[in-house]
Amino acid sequence: MGLLAAVLFVVVIIATALGPVSIAPLRVWNIIAAELGLPLGAVDSERDVAVVMQLRLPRILLAAICGAALAVAGAALQAVFRNPLAEPGVTGVSSGASLGAVAVLYWNLDAWHPLVLPLGAFFAAAATVAVVYGIAAGTNRSSVATLVLVGLAINAFLSGVVSAFVANARNEQEIRSIIFWLQGGLEARTWEHVRLALAPVLVGVAGLVAVGRDLNLLLLGDDLATSAGVAVRPVRWLILGLCALVTGAAVAVTGVISFVGLVIPHALRLVIGTDSRVLLPASALAGASFLVICDTIARMAFQPVTLQVGVVTSLIGGPLFLGLVIRTRKEFAL
Amino acid sequence: MSGEALIEARDVRLALESREILKRPSLQAAAGELIGLVGPNGAGKSTLLRVLAGLLWPSEGWVFLEGRPMGELSRRERSRLIGYVPQDVRIDFPLTAEQVVLLGRHPHSRRLSTDSAHDYALAALALERVGMAAYRDRKVSTLSGGERQLVMLARALCGEPRVLLLDEPVSALDLKHQLLALAIVRETVDEGAAGVVVLHDLNLASRFCDRVLVMHQGQITAAGSPSEVLRPPLLREAYGVGVAVRHDDLIDRPSVVAVRHRHSGPVAVTGTEATLPRALAALFRTGCVDVVVLAPASSAAALFAGELGLRVHDPSSPLPPDLAGLTVVAVGGQPVHLPTGTGPVTVVEGPDSLLALLDTIHHRPTEPAAGAAVAEAPAGVDRAVVHPKLDHSEVSR
Numbered sequence: 001m002g003l004l005a006a007v008l009f010v011v012v013i014i015a016t017a018l019g020p021v022s023i024a025p026l027r028v029w030n031i032i033a034a035e036l037g038l039p040l041g042a043v044d045s046e047r048d049v050a051v052v053m054q055l056r057l058p059r060i061l062l063a064a065i066c067g068a069a070l071a072v073a074g075a076a077l078q079a080v081f082r083n084p085l086a087e088p089g090v091t092g093v094s095s096g097a098s099l100g101a102v103a104v105l106y107w108n109l110d111a112w113h114p115l116v117l118p119l120g121a122f123f124a125a126a127a128t129v130a131v132v133y134g135i136a137a138g139t140n141r142s143s144v145a146t147l148v149l150v151g152l153a154i155n156a157f158l159s160g161v162v163s164a165f166v167a168n169a170r171n172e173q174e175i176r177s178i179i180f181w182l183q184g185g186l187e188a189r190t191w192e193h194v195r196l197a198l199a200p201v202l203v204g205v206a207g208l209v210a211v212g213r214d215l216n217l218l219l220l221g222d223d224l225a226t227s228a229g230v231a232v233r234p235v236r237w238l239i240l241g242l243c244a245l246v247t248g249a250a251v252a253v254t255g256v257i258s259f260v261g262l263v264i265p266h267a268l269r270l271v272i273g274t275d276s277r278v279l280l281p282a283s284a285l286a287g288a289s290f291l292v293i294c295d296t297i298a299r300m301a302f303q304p305v306t307l308q309v310g311v312v313t314s315l316i317g318g319p320l321f322l323g324l325v326i327r328t329r330k331e332f333a334l
Numbered sequence: 335m336s337g338e339a340l341i342e343a344r345d346v347r348l349a350l351e352s353r354e355i356l357k358r359p360s361l362q363a364a365a366g367e368l369i370g371l372v373g374p375n376g377a378g379k380s381t382l383l384r385v386l387a388g389l390l391w392p393s394e395g396w397v398f399l400e401g402r403p404m405g406e407l408s409r410r411e412r413s414r415l416i417g418y419v420p421q422d423v424r425i426d427f428p429l430t431a432e433q434v435v436l437l438g439r440h441p442h443s444r445r446l447s448t449d450s451a452h453d454y455a456l457a458a459l460a461l462e463r464v465g466m467a468a469y470r471d472r473k474v475s476t477l478s479g480g481e482r483q484l485v486m487l488a489r490a491l492c493g494e495p496r497v498l499l500l501d502e503p504v505s506a507l508d509l510k511h512q513l514l515a516l517a518i519v520r521e522t523v524d525e526g527a528a529g530v531v532v533l534h535d536l537n538l539a540s541r542f543c544d545r546v547l548v549m550h551q552g553q554i555t556a557a558g559s560p561s562e563v564l565r566p567p568l569l570r571e572a573y574g575v576g577v578a579v580r581h582d583d584l585i586d587r588p589s590v591v592a593v594r595h596r597h598s599g600p601v602a603v604t605g606t607e608a609t610l611p612r613a614l615a616a617l618f619r620t621g622c623v624d625v626v627v628l629a630p631a632s633s634a635a636a637l638f639a640g641e642l643g644l645r646v647h648d649p650s651s652p653l654p655p656d657l658a659g660l661t662v663v664a665v666g667g668q669p670v671h672l673p674t675g676t677g678p679v680t681v682v683e684g685p686d687s688l689l690a691l692l693d694t695i696h697h698r699p700t701e702p703a704a705g706a707a708v709a710e711a712p713a714g715v716d717r718a719v720v721h722p723k724l725d726h727s728e729v730s731r
Contacts, residue, residue: 079427082426082427083426084426084427213437213440213443213445216429216433216437217437217440219425219427219429220423220434220437221420221423221424221425223387223389223418223420224420224423224489226388226389227387227388227389227412227413227416227418228413228438228440228441228493229410229412229413229414229440229441230409230440231409269427269428273428273430274427274429274433275429275433277448
């Protein structure tokens, strides 16, 4: 865990250092420290301070927050659905959140209060997760494929609704704001976005880590979990709600970024095992590092063209997802 | 029964999807008592066990844990008292055996606390007891069905429960591990726990349980010590198959063998005072109880047949409608007196030839024969005699 935290720290510093304007990592650290009120060394260049503090750091911190949120949500959803393919993107929860956010943008509801955006995303994500769970549990719960098929249908349906919103946008400005947001990624994200996402993600991740042992018991099935004293139904809805909360918060500020919740928990399970009490916090840290790295690749790989961060995660996550499907096929006869 | 019941179900009723699964069975287990719950598939055994475990709530009736109504205990209190092992646990995620066993400590640990050294010690001990210590770090998803059952038993033991509820805990185990697992359960119960174990193997129930309860169609149809309950007529009724019960001197308990369903539908058996009792004893031993004994009321054979739980009919009165046209097998000689309304009659020499003959009979409902046709049958099992009412198609077994 300490190692993962250290990795995250180094990754954030190095990612901030990289960019069209190259700034030495040590300088980056000095600048951040100075901003935090710990003058470690002379910070001379106003330009470098502006680049670090205004452009890069908010974007990178936002990547870290969203990566943590998505990875933890993935790990928790896999346990609660007892399905290795569960993930916010695959299950349609992210699409639900994005529909909520688009609806908020469409009706300009975020003019009331900026928090309306993540709240709208959260409620839509929660509704989606309830629908997905209701269908997946109502049919054959032991089938891994059911959940993926339900997610597929939900994703298709919700993106249809989103398209309808975009087509009906009342003016150019509105279309631009929706499209800009839909494309996701971390372009031009500011401290405002960091503030929006930070609190719900922290609350959600902390809540999920706190029910880690219950998640372990849920892996053994409802009967054993109940007989071990877990209030299965309320706990399950709490977990699904917290997943919706962190996913909603992440999607509200970045749009849909797929596969983080799949890649990170599976990679970590190979190394540290399945104990959710360890896996969830580790997923948060590793997910944060992962998305920062993906974002850096997106920024740097084809300079001056920048890719969407979702493109990078899809390039990494898609093949992994297929690999998982092939592997689980053997075990579950999809 | 020793002392107060640790766990008790009283007149519990439960319907699932409008099918009544539990029709007011009652069950109780005291400290130091191991109850074997047996019965055919679909009898409601697992459902009753789940009710006892607090996983299903009966629509009527009561469940008591340590003398208190189940609903009055908190979730946590219940989970501390009860160790439940379900029939089959599928775990797709790579938890290790040790992690699964440690989860058995959940009822005793606080939220956010890590597993203590004490927890680890108990988990190691539990794995050691079931002989799975070497599998500690193996992923349960890679274990065989039997190995997984042992891990699940260890998980239940690790919680130090006062009530053990086990649903077919040895169904996937080999001979050695069946004995090992049930010996551990017995040991735990002898140390003061109460146990209810659903078993399909009646001999294991006979060997390890203090009391055996037979469940059939949602009800307890028999309860008592193994030798009281494991009796052919009772088991035949519950399972619909012939059983032979002997006393096994090695374990000093009854042992049960299912025997082929010798014939379907009743057959009338009669004979002389000298031959009939021996023939009936042979029938009873092999579970052939679907017979009607034709013997004069208060004759020795009739009394003996009654003692064995066989149906008796006095030949001096005509056969009741449900028995009309019944095939008659006469042991040791032509019967003097036959009631009116019987079907064809075959004469056999003794018990062995009677059993052999019954093997060949596939009784079909027949129209009442117009006057009892008496077949001339040679002594012994001469299958060359083909009687129209006897199907000899399977004779050459």
